[in-house]
Amino acid sequence: MLRKINLTNFFAVLLIGGLGLGILSNVIFPQNPKLSCLVLAIAAGLWFIKPYFKKWTDRFSPQTIKWAFVGTMGIILLVQLLILHFLPATVYHDPYRVLNQAELLSRGHLTWTHSIYFYRSPHNAPLAILLSYWIKLFAMIHLSTFVAVHFLSILLLDGLIALIISLVRQYTTRNYSVLATMLFFIFSSFAYTYYLQVFYSDLPILFTLALVFFVVARWTHLSTLKKIVLGAAIFLAVMLGQIVKPNLIVLAVAIVLVGGWLLIRQRKQFVKLLVPFVLMLGGFAASVPVTHVMEQTSHFSESTKYEIPTTHWIEMGYNPNTYGRISGADVKKLDALPTKAARQAYLNKAFPARLKKLGIVGIVKQWAVKLGILLNVGNVQAAYTGGFIQAPASYQKIAAPVKTLSSALMRASIILLYVEVLLSSVALIRRQATLPNTAFVLALVTAVGYLAFHTLLWETESRYGQALIPMLFLLSTVKRPAIKSLTPKTTRFRVFSTVAFLAVVAAAYITSPLTLIDNIQLVSGQLGQLSIQYKALLTAVKPHQAVTQELQLNHSASRFIVSTAPKAHLTGQLINLKTKHAYQLTAGPKSLLVHHVLAKGKYLIKISNNTTKTQKLQISRMYDYKLAPYPVKLNNQLHPSWSLIYQATRAVKI
Numbered sequence: 001m002l003r004k005i006n007l008t009n010f011f012a013v014l015l016i017g018g019l020g021l022g023i024l025s026n027v028i029f030p031q032n033p034k035l036s037c038l039v040l041a042i043a044a045g046l047w048f049i050k051p052y053f054k055k056w057t058d059r060f061s062p063q064t065i066k067w068a069f070v071g072t073m074g075i076i077l078l079v080q081l082l083i084l085h086f087l088p089a090t091v092y093h094d095p096y097r098v099l100n101q102a103e104l105l106s107r108g109h110l111t112w113t114h115s116i117y118f119y120r121s122p123h124n125a126p127l128a129i130l131l132s133y134w135i136k137l138f139a140m141i142h143l144s145t146f147v148a149v150h151f152l153s154i155l156l157l158d159g160l161i162a163l164i165i166s167l168v169r170q171y172t173t174r175n176y177s178v179l180a181t182m183l184f185f186i187f188s189s190f191a192y193t194y195y196l197q198v199f200y201s202d203l204p205i206l207f208t209l210a211l212v213f214f215v216v217a218r219w220t221h222l223s224t225l226k227k228i229v230l231g232a233a234i235f236l237a238v239m240l241g242q243i244v245k246p247n248l249i250v251l252a253v254a255i256v257l258v259g260g261w262l263l264i265r266q267r268k269q270f271v272k273l274l275v276p277f278v279l280m281l282g283g284f285a286a287s288v289p290v291t292h293v294m295e296q297t298s299h300f301s302e303s304t305k306y307e308i309p310t311t312h313w314i315e316m317g318y319n320p321n322t323y324g325r326i327s328g329a330d331v332k333k334l335d336a337l338p339t340k341a342a343r344q345a346y347l348n349k350a351f352p353a354r355l356k357k358l359g360i361v362g363i364v365k366q367w368a369v370k371l372g373i374l375l376n377v378g379n380v381q382a383a384y385t386g387g388f389i390q391a392p393a394s395y396q397k398i399a400a401p402v403k404t405l406s407s408a409l410m411r412a413s414i415i416l417l418y419v420e421v422l423l424s425s426v427a428l429i430r431r432q433a434t435l436p437n438t439a440f441v442l443a444l445v446t447a448v449g450y451l452a453f454h455t456l457l458w459e460t461e462s463r464y465g466q467a468l469i470p471m472l473f474l475l476s477t478v479k480r481p482a483i484k485s486l487t488p489k490t491t492r493f494r495v496f497s498t499v500a501f502l503a504v505v506a507a508a509y510i511t512s513p514l515t516l517i518d519n520i521q522l523v524s525g526q527l528g529q530l531s532i533q534y535k536a537l538l539t540a541v542k543p544h545q546a547v548t549q550e551l552q553l554n555h556s557a558s559r560f561i562v563s564t565a566p567k568a569h570l571t572g573q574l575i576n577l578k579t580k581h582a583y584q585l586t587a588g589p590k591s592l593l594v595h596h597v598l599a600k601g602k603y604l605i606k607i608s609n610n611t612t613k614t615q616k617l618q619i620s621r622m623y624d625y626k627l628a629p630y631p632v633k634l635n636n637q638l639h640p641s642w643s644l645i646y647q648a649t650r651a652v653k654i
Contacts, residue, residue, distance in 0.1 A: 007261045008436055011444045012425040015475075018451045019418040019425075021368060022375030022465075026411045026418075030378045034516040035408060037509035041502060042412035048498045050176075057175040065178055069165060072182040076191050077158060084150055086392060089197040089385040090627075094121070096384075096528035096620075098128045098200065103145050103623050105132035110299040115534040119306035126243045126291050127201055129298045145625040149199050156207045157195045161185050163210040164473045170217060171437075171477035181473060188413050189406045193381035194463075200384065201245040202463050208241035208248065209446070210470040212280065217439040217474070220272050231279050238283030243291050247458070247467075250449040252284045258442045269438055304340040311347040316459040317370065318354050320362065324370040324460045370455045374465035377414045378407060383463050386647065387522025390629055393600065396555040400517050400652040417472055424478035440478060443471040517654040523557040525647035526628040528620050532590065538565050538616035539634070546608040547617060549644050550577070550630035553600045556650065560585075561593040562605055563645035565616045575604040598648065605644060618645055 027036055060068075091099070097117045104114070105128065112118050118125045131149070138148035168181045185191050195203050215230045222230065241248045259277050262270035295301070312334060317324045333350075337343045358366060391399065428436055428444070447468045454460045530536035541547060551574075562585070564570050572585035572592035578601050585592035592607065609615045619634075620627055620643050627643040634642075 007258070008431075008441055008444065009429050011441075011448045012428045014448045014451075015444060016422055016425045018371055018375065018448070019422045021371050023415050023418050023422075025372035025376040026378065026415050029372070029376050032516070032518075033512040033514055034509055035404065037505045037512070038404075038408045038516070039411045039415070040505050041509075042408055043415050044498055044501050044505070046412060046416055048494065051494075053180070054174070054176040057179050060175050060179075065169070065175060068179060068182060069169075072165070072186055073158060073162060075186055076161065077154070079192060080154055080158075080196055083192055083196065087388045087395065090387065090389045090522070090525050090527045091198050091384055092386055092527040092529065093384050094124060095198045095200040097530060097534075098124055098131060099145075099149065099625065100528075100530060100620075100622065101125075101128040102131035102135055103625055105129060105298055106135040106139060106145075107623050112300055113537075115530040115536040116303075116306045117530065117534040118300065119303040120308060120534065122300075122302045122307060123246060124201070125298075125300050126294055127245075129294045129300070130240065130244065131199070132298075139624075145622070149625075150196075153196055153199050153203065156203050157191060160203070160207045160210050160470070161191060163207075163214045164470055167210070167214055167217060167470070167474050168477055171439075171474065172479075177477060184413050184417075188410050189381045190410070193406075194383045194385065198384045202466060205241055205245045205248055205467055206469060208237045209251065209467060211237050212251065213439055213443055213470055213474055216273065216276055216442060217437075219276050227275070231276065234276060235279045235283045235286075238280045239286045239290060242284050242287035243294075247450075247453060247464070249284065250453050251446055252281060254442055254446040254449050255280055258438065258445055261441075262438065273438060305338070307340045308334055309340060309344045309347055311344065311351055313459050314457055315347055315351045315354060317454075317457065318351075318358060318363070318366055320358065320366060323373060324366055325373065326459055326461070367455050370460040371451060373462055374451065374454050374460050375418070375468075376462050376465070377410050378462070380462040380466060381407070381410065386525055386527040389526060390524045390552055391554060393554040396521075396523065400519070400521060400654065404517050417476060420476040421472050423480055424475050427478050427480040436478070440475060443474045447471040447475070515653050517652055519652055520649050521652045523555050523648045523650055524551055524553050525649075526620070526643045526645060527647060528627055528643075529563065529618060529645045530620070532565065532618065536618070539619040539621075541570065541607070541609040541615045541617050541634075543609055543612050543614065545635065546606055547619070547644070548607075548633045549605045549628070549646075551603045551605055551646065551648065552629065553598060553603065553648055556600050557598040557648040558650045559593070559595050560598060560648045561588075561591050561646065562607065563591050563618045564607070565618055566590050568615045568617060569609075569611050569613075570615050570617065571608050571610055573604075573606045573608075574598070575606060577602045577604055605646060607644070619643070620645060 027039060097115070100114070101112070101118065104111070112125075118128070131152075134152055135145050135148045138144070138151075165178065165181050165185070169178050172178065195206075212234055215234050219227070219230075238248070238251070242252075255277050259270065259273075262273070308331075312330065316322070316327045316330050319325075319327045319330060321327065321329070334343045334346070337346060355363065388395075388399075395402075425444075428440065450464070450467050454464050458464075532538075539547075560574055560583075562572060564572075564587075566589065568590075570592065571587070574583040574585060574594060575581070576583075576599070583594045583596055583598070585594050607617060619632060621639075622641040624641055626641055631638045631640040632642040632644060633639075
């Protein structure tokens with residue numbers, strides 16, 4: 001019975017269905033007809049030049065491809081360094097809280113009480129602990145937290161890119177596949193935005209998966225010494241990856257499933273790959289005691305008073321109002337309950353009731369929507385960043401079109417990647433005579449596993465779908481029937497069909513009533529905070545004291561807002577240091593703000609306590625990592641690593 005099961009066909013069909021929805025999602029979302037037309041135009045243009053690009057690259061020698069690889073990595077690194085120097089981003093939400101706690105621990109302050117965030121989300125505590133070790137290592141050689149964190153990001157990101165390109169090089173003799181992969185990483189936003197600017201758990205998981213498939217693909221051809229080194233590498237990578245992000249367990253399930261299938265269908269191959277499979281499963285097993293030891297030595301312990309049950313994340317995945325993403329309303333309901341047991345009791349009733357209300361049709365619809373979100377890349381590169389802290393004036397003039405074009409290019413490139421993998425999956429189904437390479441089967445099962453986990457069991461975000469990237473690039477190299485050379489007749493048809501398609505797209509673009517760009521752009525800001533919702537410690541401002549911080553606007557802005565605290569009786573001014581004109585800030589529930597045209601130049605943010613009682617204010621505090629270009633001044637003391645939480649923005653419409 002088991003021998004008759006075709007594992008490849010079963011998972012290939014599932015992946016084809018998922019990628020079909022992913023293609024549709026990337027065409028449609030974010031919902032803007034003009035932007036969708038731009039995506040389709042770019043995708044059509046890339047599709048049109050593919051055979052010509054293939055013919056041109058067939059002439060390249062292996063040595064040329066090697067130099068192209070070196071050049072690719074050099075260009076990417078150079079652009080990354082320029083971005084980090086001139087365009088550092090303001091990081092907020094979970095990655096900021098992890099960074100803040102990591103720096104705190106690295107300085108020997110083994111306390112977790114600056115907020116309740118880690119008691120609420122204990123799965124991120126190990127990531128903060130591991131990052132603190134890295135920061136401490138760099139502090140020992142007198143290098144800043146900024147250097148430590150971004151060096152780690154570059155190391156993992158560029159390592160990931162190099163591993164993916166190497167995988168593609170290994171499994172294809174087609175130069176154009178390798179060069180297309182290189183061009184994707186050079187010209188798309190993948191290497192320059194989220195993964196570069198924000199250190200969070202997604203990047204280590206991507207690197208771990210790329211390393212795993214790199215080793216599995218080469219294992220049978222490695223020397224004994226290389227097997228020892230790379231075997232130890234995948235053991236450590238899997239162990240640390242599971243510690244950092246528990247959803248890596250999908251890989252463990254895939255290993256067991258594929259290993260069992262090989263044991264039944266192809267025992268020789270099973271024996272050849274038994275060692276790396278055992279090492280990886282050993283890494284998963286080792287993650288449990290290692291995590292426990294790390295938390296003990298860092299004085300972290302979970303709290304039933306604040307912890308949210310696992311069922312909560314599953315329940316949010318079936319919230320139709322948020323399309324299966326994180327729901328603020330669901331979180332608030334649980335916040336109102338006093339203990340983990342009370343929250344679990346509530347979920348035991350609320351979750352079945354939600355499923356019943358959805359019904360079979362509603363549940364299936366929810367799965368489809370979640371899958372579309374998971375495979376969409378329209379906004380993923382802007383995750384956890386509010387924009388650039390203080391972009392140069394020259395960039396701000398072109399920022400909106402660059403961001404829009406970058407997003408469209410990323411979506412178009414991913415659509416074509418999905419198409420390539422879809423065709424590869426069809427080729428795997430048609431390959432009846434021989435079993436496909438084990439690396440392909442493991443990639444196929446792991447990719448579908450991630451889709452199933454976040455579609456059926458968990459809440460979803462576009463970031464989570466990025467874990468498929470290493471598997472998709474590997475699967476895109478599956479050999480398919482050769483395409484016939486272009487004849488004059490097929491060339492004419494190709495030109496005609498492309499021109500006709502672009503004409504339809506252009507007509508749709510012109511007739512769409514919406515604008516291509518209609519958003520809010522950050523001119524200058526610092527958004528990192530521990531958040532009042534997590535009971536973050538606030539800074540006391542004594543009677544008749546003021547907190548000040550300078551601000552540089554390299555472009556005019558139309559709105560300025562600075563966070564304070566609930567029920568804080570504070571007044572604020574934004575003072576133009578050149579003209580001395582003071583804009584009075586209006587008090588809101590948790591902020592001070594002004595709607596006014598603000599000319600570019602240097603300003604002073606001044607928040608005053610004019611009452612006779614001490615008031616509370618949100619100030620983000622770091623030990624070494626500079627959140628903003630200018631320090632906070634409090635009690636006549638400068639704090640270079642502190643910052644107010646502020647943003648100056650402008651509306652952009654094109």
